[in-house]
Amino acid sequence: MHFFKNRRIFTSLTSLFFIQLILILGFVYFGAFVNSNVDVSEPFSNGNIKFINKDSVDSSKSNKIHHQYSTPTFMKLVNNDQFSNHFLRIQKEVTISSDITEKLHLQKICFKEGVQAPIELTRASHDVNNKTEYYSDLSACICQPEWHGHACSEPEIIWRAFIASRQPMSNPPKIIKHPHNVFYIIEGVTSINMETLEIQMLELINIVNLFVICDLIKVEDSSILMKHQMNKGFLQSFKDQILLVKDETCSSGNVYRQMKKILGSQIHPLDVLIYGHRDEILNRKAVKYLKWHSNWPQPLRFRLKWNVYGFFFQHPDKTVISSIACQINVFEQIYGSDANKIQSNQNSPTIITVGDLNHIGGWFCEFCHQPIDIIRKLHLDSKIITNKSNDPLKETYHRKPIINIEFVQNLIQHGLYIDGKLQLKKLQHYNDVKYFSPESVTKDRWKFDNIVSNFFSKWDDGLENDDDY
Numbered sequence: 137m138h139f140f141k142n143r144r145i146f147t148s149l150t151s152l153f154f155i156q157l158i159l160i161l162g163f164v165y166f167g168a169f170v171n172s173n174v175d176v177s178e179p180f181s182n183g184n185i186k187f188i189n190k191d192s193v194d195s196s197k198s199n200k201i202h203h204q205y206s207t208p209t210f211m212k213l214v215n216n217d218q219f220s221n222h223f224l225r226i227q228k229e230v231t232i233s234s235d236i237t238e239k240l241h242l243q244k245i246c247f248k249e250g251v252q253a254p255i256e257l258t259r260a261s262h263d264v265n266n267k268t269e270y271y272s273d274l275s276a277c278i279c280q281p282e283w284h285g286h287a288c289s290e291p292e293i294i295w296r297a298f299i300a301s302r303q304p305m306s307n308p309p310k311i312i313k314h315p316h317n318v319f320y321i322i323e324g325v326t327s328i329n330m331e332t333l334e335i336q337m338l339e340l341i342n343i344v345n346l347f348v349i350c351d352l353i354k355v356e357d358s359s360i361l362m363k364h365q366m367n368k369g370f371l372q373s374f375k376d377q378i379l380l381v382k383d384e385t386c387s388s389g390n391v392y393r394q395m396k397k398i399l400g401s402q403i404h405p406l407d408v409l410i411y412g413h414r415d416e417i418l419n420r421k422a423v424k425y426l427k428w429h430s431n432w433p434q435p436l437r438f439r440l441k442w443n444v445y446g447f448f449f450q451h452p453d454k455t456v457i458s459s460i461a462c463q464i465n466v467f468e469q470i471y472g473s474d475a476n477k478i479q480s481n482q483n484s485p486t487i488i489t490v491g492d493l494n495h496i497g498g499w500f501c502e503f504c505h506q507p508i509d510i511i512r513k514l515h516l517d518s519k520i521i522t523n524k525s526n527d528p529l530k531e532t533y534h535r536k537p538i539i540n541i542e543f544v545q546n547l548i549q550h551g552l553y554i555d556g557k558l559q560l561k562k563l564q565h566y567n568d569v570k571y572f573s574p575e576s577v578t579k580d581r582w583k584f585d586n587i588v589s590n591f592f593s594k595w596d597d598g599l600e601n602d603d604d605y
Contacts, residue, residue, distance in 0.1 A: 214376050214377055249424075251278065252280040293495045294421075294425050300488075301489075312430050318345050318426070319344070321350070321475075322347065325352070328513050328516070335417050335576055339574050345377065347377055352384075387476075388411050393473070408426050408461060411461075412438075412458065415500060434461070434488075437489050439456075439489050440500040442500050444554075445590075449561065449562060449563065451502070451560060452559070452560070455491070495571075548593075549593055
């Protein structure tokens with residue numbers, strides 16, 4: 137009797153336990169479902185992006201950014217660049233006397249990319265003391281158009297920059313046998329900028345020894361997606377030339393200190409340091425000149441062609457001055473490892489600008505992304521927007537609180553800047569073959585077709601024909 141009574145009690149307790157367990161699991165599942173649908177940091181809602189005051193975002197949540205990678209403690213530089221790959225070394229053995237055989241070894245160096253014709257040996261004779269003596273000389277390198285210097289190693293934009301600076305050069309630049317290492321720090325990269333980052337790197341992949349890419353960890357979008365892109369995208373092919381660091385500000389000083397700690401004694405005083413921002417693509421010829429020459433005036437800054445949405449639109453201001461280059465000793469000793477000290481002193485006559493309105497030092501491709509990524513960028517920028525009263529983005533946020541894909545497509549179609557007011561200048565490749573787009577884009581147009589051709593333009597608006605490219 138007691139057995140059955142105890143059994144009924146046990147059965148009742150067991151049933152009650154399972155009921156409570158089911159209720160608890162139900163509440164947990166419901167709470168998780170509700171939380172997943174009220175995430176205030178989620179930027180997308182029915183195809184629209186809502187700009188949220190960053191103060192309203194839970195700060196505790198924004199601090200829970202988990203990086204799937206760690207910065208290495210040591211990295212070995214890759215340097216397989218050889219002098220013979222870029223320069224012609226012409227040697228001749230000639231007889232300089234008719235009666236006594238006398239040999240003379242002559243040598244001439246020419247830059248392969250800049251030389252137009254093979255070097256020719258000229259020969260002449262004259263009488264000295266009733267004896268005919270022969271002498272030989274090497275003619276100068278015959279340069280291709282827009283190449284200068286004795287070795288044809290000075291591209292037009294560098295030559296024009298030195299001329300325009302009017303700075304006396306007591307010790308002119310010289311070709312060096314062993315090239316400088318080139319370090320390129322790119323600040324504030326996010327997963328949105330991967331296409332322009334690819335172009336930045338493709339332009340200089342055979343020149344730059346190490347790309348130091350700073351992952352802006354304050355941006356919620358950045359860390360995990362950035363590493364995912366690094367592992368699966370084109371960057372995987374160049375992983376030995378990429379150092380990915382993380383920082384809350386991506387300031388030049390912080391990033392440089394991390395780079396120096398990792399590379400140690402591999403960094404030399406005469407190595408070249410380039411510091412630039414995301415979406416800035418530098419002129420390959422200019423950077424290559426810095427790698428293979430010494431004694432060039434520094435620091436340098438670059439005048440970049442200001443494109444918007446793609447290479448088919450240009451901002452009315454035409455160019456921006458950004459990105460700097462100098463050698464390590466100058467960067468450390470004169471500017472205290474702070475690129476901002478160079479950039480904030482743009483009017484200094486001692487800082488030479490590479491590029492002008494006709495021969496650009498590179499490209500600044502602003503908002504050169506797919507419409508959905510432009511929206512994502514606007515969302516991220518709205519959280520770190522400055523208090524400048526003349527910031528066109530700030531005006532856009534207040535004037536149009538909800539921006540969707542249709543709004544962005546309409547801007548691109550009609551050639552309007554992101555503020556919806558400023559009219560952009562339309563560009564076509566056949567009107568500017570030389571500087572319409574970077575070389576890597578020109579060679580692989582179909583890969584970057586969304587920033588080469590305006591797909592949102594109507595035919596009657598003059599969409600360029602493929603045959604014109």
